[in-house]
Amino acid sequence: xxxxxxxxxxxxxxxxxxxxxxxxxxxxxxxxxxxxxxxxxxxxxxxxxxxxxxxxxxxxxxxxxxxxxxxxxxxxxxxxx
Amino acid sequence: xxxxxxxxxxxxxxxxxxxxxxxxxxxxxxxxxxxxxxxxxxxxxxxxxxxxxxxxxxxxxxxxxxxxxxxxxxxxxxxxxxxxxxxxxxxxxxxxxxxxxxxxxxxxxxxxxxxxxxxxxxxxxxxxxxxxxxxxxxxxxxxxxxxxxxxxxxxxxxxxxxxxxxxxxxxxxxxxxxxxxxxxxxxxxxxxxxxxxxxxxxxxxxxxxxxxxxxxxxxxxxxxxxxxxxxxxxxxxxxxxxxxxxxxxxxxxxxxxxxxxxxxxxxxxxxxxxxxxxxxxxxxxx
Numbered sequence: 001x002x003x004x005x006x007x008x009x010x011x012x013x014x015x016x017x018x019x020x021x022x023x024x025x026x027x028x029x030x031x032x033x034x035x036x037x038x039x040x041x042x043x044x045x046x047x048x049x050x051x052x053x054x055x056x057x058x059x060x061x062x063x064x065x066x067x068x069x070x071x072x073x074x075x076x077x078x079x080x081x
Numbered sequence: 082x083x084x085x086x087x088x089x090x091x092x093x094x095x096x097x098x099x100x101x102x103x104x105x106x107x108x109x110x111x112x113x114x115x116x117x118x119x120x121x122x123x124x125x126x127x128x129x130x131x132x133x134x135x136x137x138x139x140x141x142x143x144x145x146x147x148x149x150x151x152x153x154x155x156x157x158x159x160x161x162x163x164x165x166x167x168x169x170x171x172x173x174x175x176x177x178x179x180x181x182x183x184x185x186x187x188x189x190x191x192x193x194x195x196x197x198x199x200x201x202x203x204x205x206x207x208x209x210x211x212x213x214x215x216x217x218x219x220x221x222x223x224x225x226x227x228x229x230x231x232x233x234x235x236x237x238x239x240x241x242x243x244x245x246x247x248x249x250x251x252x253x254x255x256x257x258x259x260x261x262x263x264x265x266x267x268x269x270x271x272x273x274x275x276x277x278x279x280x281x282x283x284x285x286x287x288x289x290x291x292x293x294x295x296x297x298x299x300x301x302x303x304x305x306x307x308x309x310x311x312x313x314x315x316x317x318x319x320x321x322x323x324x325x326x327x328x329x330x331x332x333x334x335x336x337x338x339x340x341x342x343x344x345x346x347x348x349x350x351x352x353x354x355x356x357x358x359x360x361x362x363x364x365x366x367x
Contacts, residue, residue, distance in 0.1 A: 008356055009280040009349045018356050049308045051297075056361035058298050073358050075347065077297070077307030078275040078282050080314045081164040081252040 001025070001068040003032065008075045011050070014042040029054060030062035032072060049077040083125065086115050090126045100132040100140065108133055108222060119222035120178055124152050135220065136176050147335040148176060154334045157181040157244040157269075159232050159260055161208035163319030164274050164326065165250035166198035166215075171327040172223075173216040177334075179224040180216060183240050184208040185231035195316045232256055237263030246333055248326055249273045254293075254307075258300045261286060261293045270333050274326040278312030279351035281322035285329050285340045295360045296345060317350060 002023045005015070012018040014036075026032045029052070036042045044050060052059045053073040054066075066072075089111055094101035103111075103126050111122045123133050127149040132140055136148050143151070156177050158168045161184035172180060186208050188199040198211040209227035216225045230236060232251070237259055241247055247264040249271060251257050257273065264271040264286070271286040273293060286292030297303040325346070332338035345358045 006356065006358065008347045008358075009278075009351070012352075018354065049304065049306070049310065053358065053360075056295070056359050058295065060298075060302075071359075075345075075358060076277065076280060077254075077304055078277040078280060078309065079252065079254050079257075079305070079307035080277050080309035081160050081162050081250045081275060081319065 001066060001070075003066055003068075003070045003072055005032075005036070006071065006073040006075075008073075011042075011047065011074055011076065014040050026066055028062065028066060029059055029064050029072065032066060033062065044074065047076075051075055051077055086111070086117065086122070086125045087129055089115060090122065090129055090131055094126070094129075094131040100130060100137075100145065102132050102134045102137065104134055105221075118224070120152065120224060123176070123222050124149070124178075127152060133176075133222075139175065143331070143335060147331075147337070150335050151176050151331065152178050154245045155179040155181065155243055156330060156334075157183070157241050157247045158212070158250055159183050159240065159247065160250035160252060161198060161212045162186070162192065162250065162252060163195040163276065163314055164323045165208070165248075166196045166212070167320045167323030168248055168250055168327055169212045169216060170197055170219065171323060172330065173219040175327065175331065176220065177223060177330075179226065180212070181226045181228070181240055181244060182209050182212040183228040183230055183232055184212075185229055195314055195319050197320070232260055232263075234259055234262075238267060241267050241269055244269055246330055247271045248330060249275075250323070250326075253305050254297050254303050255300065255305055258293055258297065258303060264288070272326050272329045272333070274322040275307070276314060276318040276322050277307050277309035278315065279318055279349060280308075281318050281325070281348050281350075283322060283325045283329065283341055283346045283348075284344070285333065285342050287342060290342060291362065295343075295362075321348065321350060 006019045192199045213225040213227040268288045273284045348355045
């Protein structure tokens with residue numbers, strides 16, 4: 001399946017782009033994160049203050065299934081004013 | 082009385098193209114003569130098509146009608162630090178009618194890098210009072226209601242009652258969620274901004290939108306802080322995001338442009354890039 005991954009700011013440096021498509025046999029969000037770790041050396045667990053979104057909704061359950069065309073965003077938490 | 086003031090405005094107005102104008106001195110003298118506020122003089126002038134010169138460079142973009150809408154508006158700026166200080170400055174120059182400014186904090190030396198209301202001479206002084214002082218120097222026709230208080234569930238409605246717009250210039254997520262809930266209860270649009278390092282974000286939330294609950298998660302599970310814990314709050318970022326929030330405020334008040342609803346604009350000043358995260362209006366983490 002093919003999913004779009006969107007990242008913001010420093011998180012993008014791992015991928016060389018703020019938005020890219022991944023084709024993989026991943027079946028869950030967790031599988032996608034495993035792929036990002038193996039292919040790009042990006043370990044979400046190493047990034048504190050980061051949020052994950054699946055199709056515009058916050059995603060905390062990494063077992064959630066992925067479907068072709070899904071959009072996954074990994075963005076930093078910003079709270080200062 | 083209104084007819085009298087209108088006649089006084091017209092007789093004092095300086096001929097000009099494309100608009101007749103009033104100077105700051107004209108506005109002050111008319112207010113004194115008519116026994117009304119400077120804001121009332123400016124409202125009357127704009128309704129008559131007479132533009133106070135201080136707004137002349139706004140008119141090409143906003144129009145006289147847009148400027149009049151801004152002059153009528155009451156806006157709450159909650160938080161008077163990096164974002165809030167810049168917002169107060171911008172909204173006063175834009176000519177927003179009245180500003181409610183709430184912040185329970187006082188200035189410390191580590192605020193000086195970015196908080197425009199702080200100076201070496203105001204360390205230890207209240208941020209909300211500094212906002213009122215600054216506005217009085219920029220635009221004496223803007224009314225300011227300063228509150229030296231931190232926003233919470235008990236007092237938020239009191240700050241926001243009667244406001245047309247709420248701007249979130251706070252520095253922690255739980256308080257931002259409190260403020261959004263209060264704005265929703267009172268049916269007031271809410272403009273969110275936040276920063277950390279060279280990165281900033283912007284979102285506009287209308288009553289009924291889930292807004293920050295989609296972005297940060299439900300209050301019970303939302304984090305308190307973000308990456309600013311490590312990357313700090315450098316000088317330029319709050320001013321850039323405050324400008325985006327002020328532009329959004331202009332659009333909400335004047336009913337123009339495209340708003341950042343159900344999406345978050347991220348700007349990265351380090352790379353000069355921006356991106357938009359589309360949020361599901363249905364919201365919630367799962």
